[in-house]
Amino acid sequence: xxxxxxxxxxxxxxxxxxxxxxxxxxxxxxxxxxxxxxxxxxxxxxxxxxxxxxxxxxxxxxxxxxxxxxxxxxxxxxxxxxxxxxxxxxxxxxxxxxxxxxxxxxxxxxxxxxxxxxxxxxxxxxxxxxxxxxxxxxxxxxxxxxxxxxxxxxxxxxxxxxxxxxxxxxxxxxxxxxxxxxxxxxxxxxxxxxxxxxxxxx
Amino acid sequence: xxxxxxxxxxxxxxxxxxxxxxxxxxxxxxxxxxxxxxxxxxxxxxxxxxxxxxxxxxxxxxxxxxxxxxxxxxxxxxxxxxxxxxxxxxxxxxxxxxxxxxxxxxxxxxxxxxxxxxxxxxxxxxxxxxxxxxxxxxxxxxxxxxxxxxxxxxxxxxxxxxxxxxxxxxxxxxxxxxxxx
Numbered sequence: 390x391x392x393x394x395x396x397x398x399x400x401x402x403x404x405x406x407x408x409x410x411x412x413x414x415x416x417x418x419x420x421x422x423x424x425x426x427x428x429x430x431x432x433x434x435x436x437x438x439x440x441x442x443x444x445x446x447x448x449x450x451x452x453x454x455x456x457x458x459x460x461x462x463x464x465x466x467x468x469x470x471x472x473x474x475x476x477x478x479x480x481x482x483x484x485x486x487x488x489x490x491x492x493x494x495x496x497x498x499x500x501x502x503x504x505x506x507x508x509x510x511x512x513x514x515x516x517x518x519x520x521x522x523x524x525x526x527x528x529x530x531x532x533x534x535x536x537x538x539x540x541x542x543x544x545x546x547x548x549x550x551x552x553x554x555x556x557x558x559x560x561x562x563x564x565x566x567x568x569x570x571x572x573x574x575x576x577x578x579x580x581x582x583x584x585x586x587x588x589x590x591x
Numbered sequence: 592x593x594x595x596x597x598x599x600x601x602x603x604x605x606x607x608x609x610x611x612x613x614x615x616x617x618x619x620x621x622x623x624x625x626x627x628x629x630x631x632x633x634x635x636x637x638x639x640x641x642x643x644x645x646x647x648x649x650x651x652x653x654x655x656x657x658x659x660x661x662x663x664x665x666x667x668x669x670x671x672x673x674x675x676x677x678x679x680x681x682x683x684x685x686x687x688x689x690x691x692x693x694x695x696x697x698x699x700x701x702x703x704x705x706x707x708x709x710x711x712x713x714x715x716x717x718x719x720x721x722x723x724x725x726x727x728x729x730x731x732x733x734x735x736x737x738x739x740x741x742x743x744x745x746x747x748x749x750x751x752x753x754x755x756x757x758x759x760x761x762x763x764x765x766x767x768x769x770x771x772x
Binding site: 444453458493495496509575 | 612613614615616617618619620621623638640641642643676677680706708715716718719720721722723724725726727728729730731
């Protein structure tokens with residue numbers, strides 16, 4: 390009699406285990422059951438086969454690609470609005486070699502955004518970003534991009550070119566202020582360029 | 592004749608600074624906004640391509656408010672050969688799960704803005720004082736979540752409940768055995 394009762398207890402326990410497993414599996418599916426309007430598929434994969442596809446490609450060009458934005462000739466301090474090495478090049482020293490290209494294999498116009506990861510830094514010493522000036526223009530000549538239209542670099546993205554059409558370039562120039570008494574060293578940071586669809590925020 | 596060659600040479604010299612090989616990334620998308628209900632999971636395919644001169648590895652990253660719904664915020668970089676056109680873009684899925692939105696009443700729709708960014712992995716070293724540069728291409732993504740009050744249990748919670756049930760059963764068996772003896 391006692392053995393029968395024990396067997397019954399074990400059976401009940403087994404049923405409890407099965408019920409618990411069932412409960413867990415059911416819980417796993419609850420969210421999907423609640424959200425699936427058609428009640429069939431639980432994970433909906435949406436392949437990019439929509440009728441309207443948007444695409445664009447960008448790349449850093451000229452000195453912006455290699456070696457980057459470099460100042461090699463700052464000999465006397467303080468320096469104010471000192472142009473970067475490739476700000477004025479070419480036979481007439483009238484062109485900038487800093488540019489971002491939007492590929493002709495694009496089907497939308499692009500807005501450009503720019504930011505710095507940190508101030509120019511050498512060990513514990515920094516050159517503040519307030520003295521890191523930059524300007525953009527879709528034209529490239531002696532007057533464009535101009536120092537007059539320059540602004541200071543920020544660590545958050547700022548607009549750096551609008552409605553850049555496929556196959557065209559966004560040109561940049563950079564200027565640096567170095568205060569007197571700035572410690573000697575190699576100061577570096579990273580400048581980020583992000584292309585977004587025209588009209589989208591940075 | 593000599594002057595012709597000289598002119599050609601000068602033109603080539605002038606063009607030289609602009610003839611450096613370019614590296615970058617392209618992104619292709621067909622979905623800019625997504626409607627989901629709490630608890631729902633959806634995947635969107637994003638294409639990466641490289642119409643530029645050099646092979647490059649490109650990683651897809653998710654940014655902005657939609658990050659909270661992403662299964663993965665960043666995918667492993669994929670090597671994309673130089674000259675890969677948008678027609679030959681390599682597609683990868685990014686999946687989003689609409690978790691319960693706090694403070695959202697049933698039936699309410701909340702919008703979350705963000706982006707999917709194609710980031711080329713390019714190493715560059717400045718040859719003096721100055722800045723290295725990094726480029727990326729961003730596709731907009733907005734997710735609208737309809738609040739349903741659906742309960743979404745995480746796998747950790749499920750495991751915890753399972754272990755708890757097993758412990759309770761073991762305790763019951765132990766009690767039965769103790770009573771027997």
